[in-house]
Amino acid sequence: QKEVEQDPGPLSVPEGAIVSLNCTYSNSAFQYFMWYRQYSRKGPELLMYTYSSGNKEDGRFTAQVDKSSKYISLFIRDSQPSDSATYLCAMTGGGYQKVTFGTGTKLQVIP
Amino acid sequence: DGGITQSPKYLFRKEGQNVTLSCEQNLNHDAMYWYRQDPGQGLRLIYYSQIVNDFQKGDIAEGYSVSREKKESFPLTVTSAQKNPTAFYLCASSSDGGYGYTFGSGTRLTVV
Numbered sequence: 001q002k003e004v005e006q007d008p009g010p011l012s013v014p015e016g017a018i019v020s021l022n023c024t025y026s027n028s029a030f031q032y033f034m035w036y037r038q039y040s041r042k043g044p045e046l047l048m049y050t051y052s053s054g055n056k057e058d059g060r061f062t063a064q065v066d067k068s069s070k071y072i073s074l075f076i077r078d079s080q081p082s083d084s085a086t087y088l089c090a091m092t093g094g095g096y097q098k099v100t101f102g103t104g105t106k107l108q109v110i111p
Numbered sequence: 112d113g114g115i116t117q118s119p120k121y122l123f124r125k126e127g128q129n130v131t132l133s134c135e136q137n138l139n140h141d142a143m144y145w146y147r148q149d150p151g152q153g154l155r156l157i158y159y160s161q162i163v164n165d166f167q168k169g170d171i172a173e174g175y176s177v178s179r180e181k182k183e184s185f186p187l188t189v190t191s192a193q194k195n196p197t198a199f200y201l202c203a204s205s206s207d208g209g210y211g212y213t214f215g216s217g218t219r220l221t222v223v
Contacts (some may be wrong), residue, residue, distance in 0.1 A: 032210050043115075043201050043214030044154075088153070092210070095144065096161055099212070102186065103153035107122075 003027050006014045006089055015111050023026040023089035023102045028072065030091040030100075032066050035074045038104065041088030047087075048074070079109045112139045113114035117202050123223045124189065124196060128212065132187045132218045134202035140213070141206060143185040147171060148199040148217075157200075160185055196221050 006023045010103055013019055021035075036044035048063045050056045050072075056063045062075040072091070076083055089102040115136045124130045136143065145157040156169030160179040174193025179185055185204075189196045199219050203212040 006153075010153075014157075034210065036214075041217070042202075043117075043216050045214065046211045049210055069200075078139060094210075098156065101154040 001026060004089065004091065004102045007105055008099050008103055010108055010110045012080055012110060013080060015079060015109055017064050017079050017109075018109060019079050019083070019109075021074040021076075021087050021089075021105050021107070022072055023072050023091075025072070025091060025100075026086070027093075027100070028067075028070070028090075030094040031094050032092050034090040034099075037060075037065055037088060037089040038088060038102075040085075044078055076107075079107075081109045081111050084108050086090040113204055113213035114206055115213055117200075117218050119218060120216065122218055122220045124220060125223060127191045129188055129190050130187070130220065132200055132202075132220070134181055134185045134215060135189065135200075136185075136204045136213070137183060138204055138206070138213060139182070139203035141182070142178070142204060143204040144205075144212070145169075145177065145185070145187045146201045146203065148201055154201065157187065178190070196220055 004025045034049040035047045038044040050063050053065050053067045061078045064073040086104040086106045087106045092099040118133045142161045144159045146154040158177040160166035176188045201217050202215040205212050
């Protein structure tokens with residue numbers, strides 16, 4: 001079993017839809033949770049990070065962490081074609097501990 | 112503008128050759144990392160360095176080597192011992208140990 005599981009998709013939605021992207025994990029030591037967006041043939045860019053459980057909102061993006069269920073989510077409201085990319089979840093115990101990445105979910109927003 | 116520069120963008124390697132991928136950052140970050148990305152496997156850590164003149168193996172270090180002689184630079188050499196080197200290579204840096212990596216644009220290496 002992988003430490004971090006992420007549905008690879010692809011996920012296709014119409015423009016304006018609410019998108020839900022999810023990861024599950026098995027390591028209860030993870031404390032910091034990140035979401036990266038990666039456009040084709042580019043490096044990932046950090047979208048959001050959260051510490052421990054709870055929600056964090058930034059514009060159209062909301063990150064949610066449920067440590068009791070070992071489940072994290074990224075919601076995108078009013079999705080745009082420019083949101084079409086691969087979304088990677090990542091998590092770590094903190095400090096200089098190793099960061100474990102999910103395999104990524106490919107999202108396509110159709111105009 | 113601050114960031115990470117990886118070069119070249121595309122690289123072709125013949126069988127038995129060593130090739131070196133460049134990674135330079137002007138973010139004044141202490142830690143630097145090399146990842147390999149393959150379809151369906153996510154990012155796998157090759158090597159990382161938390162300070163100049165020191166580096167550690169990641170999960171898939173065999174067939175690779177690195178150096179960290181300057182804070183700004185962390186080149187990766189893919190040696191002939193790496194049997195399946197075709198992949199997308201990403202360099203990253205961080206100032207806080209991993210909560211927020213800054214990635215370069217990557218180098219796509221292909222064996223010909």
